[in-house]
Amino acid sequence: MAKKISTYALLACVCLIFGYIESLVPLTAAIPGIKLGLSNSVALLLLTKRDIKGALAVNITRILLSALLFGSPFSLVFSLSGALGSMAAMLLFLKVKSVSVVGLSALGGTVHNIFQLLAAFFVLGSAVKYYLPFLILAGGISGALTGIISELILKKVKTNGKF
Amino acid sequence: MLKKGDYIIFLSIAFLGVALLFFNFFGKQTGKTVIITEKGETVYEGSLSDDKTVTLSGNTVVIENGCAYIESANCKNQVCVNTGEISEKGETIVCTPNRVVVEVE
Numbered sequence: 001m002a003k004k005i006s007t008y009a010l011l012a013c014v015c016l017i018f019g020y021i022e023s024l025v026p027l028t029a030a031i032p033g034i035k036l037g038l039s040n041s042v043a044l045l046l047l048t049k050r051d052i053k054g055a056l057a058v059n060i061t062r063i064l065l066s067a068l069l070f071g072s073p074f075s076l077v078f079s080l081s082g083a084l085g086s087m088a089a090m091l092l093f094l095k096v097k098s099v100s101v102v103g104l105s106a107l108g109g110t111v112h113n114i115f116q117l118l119a120a121f122f123v124l125g126s127a128v129k130y131y132l133p134f135l136i137l138a139g140g141i142s143g144a145l146t147g148i149i150s151e152l153i154l155k156k157v158k159t160n161g162k163f
Numbered sequence: 164m165l166k167k168g169d170y171i172i173f174l175s176i177a178f179l180g181v182a183l184l185f186f187n188f189f190g191k192q193t194g195k196t197v198i199i200t201e202k203g204e205t206v207y208e209g210s211l212s213d214d215k216t217v218t219l220s221g222n223t224v225v226i227e228n229g230c231a232y233i234e235s236a237n238c239k240n241q242v243c244v245n246t247g248e249i250s251e252k253g254e255t256i257v258c259t260p261n262r263v264v265v266e267v268e
């Protein structure tokens with residue numbers, strides 16, 4: 001149990017560092033809400049290990065801490081909505097045999113951005129719908145990229161023993 | 164490495180994204196009105212052809228030559244400033260940290 005908690009804490013810290021680095025190097029200067037989302041790899045790795053509670057715990061810890069450290073109450077709402085939507089979608093397709101980690105991650109990325117925009121819809125108003133197509137495409141691309149990274153990590157983790 | 168389901172997911176995302184993108188740009192037309200909201204409330208509504216500078220608590224919105232843009236902002240990410248000029252119907256600039264939305268209608 002203690003080992004598990006420290007593993008989760010470590011993973012949440014890794015996510016925080018990813019998030020901080022991503023905030024320093026924005027992918028696009030002009031469209032809000034686009035990022036690589038490397039933290040998604042961590043949630044994805046835990047989900048593929050069928051550790052749903054762990055994925056939820058790490059994700060929520062990461063979001064709360066990052067909002068406290070670098071964000072605002074509204075960035076908290078956006079991230080939370082995105083992460084929960086994305087995890088639910090990935091969970092739904094986790095057992096589908098013909099979908100690999102890369103497809104799962106692309107789906108998660110797109111759904112993350114859709115849910116984030118949905119939260120923005122309520123906070124900022126309906127005008128934000130203009131960004132929907134950009135966010136759907138960007139979510140798919142960045143999700144596929146983090147999926148490839150996750151697959152590489154999974155291979156390493158497999159050969160080096162337990163997570 | 165990739166499986167059949169992956170391609171279905173990629174294609175669905177691409178189709179949805181491109182279809183909506185098409186919808187965004189289809190029948191694009193020059194807008195007439197600028198609506199500025201800050202923290203959920205409309206603070207300015209006026210014609211795109213009226214040159215004006217609207218000063219909000221953290222952002223300065225400039226309307227000139229039929230375009231609207233955010234000239235300066237005190238937000239950290241500066242996404243709103245980098246968005247540049249908007250003039251077409253439906254185009255939007257948002258400043259998420261300051262909860263500012265500039266929309267052309």
Ligand SMILES: [Zn+2]
Pocket residue numbers: 236238239240241242243244257258259260261
């Ligand atoms: Zn801004």
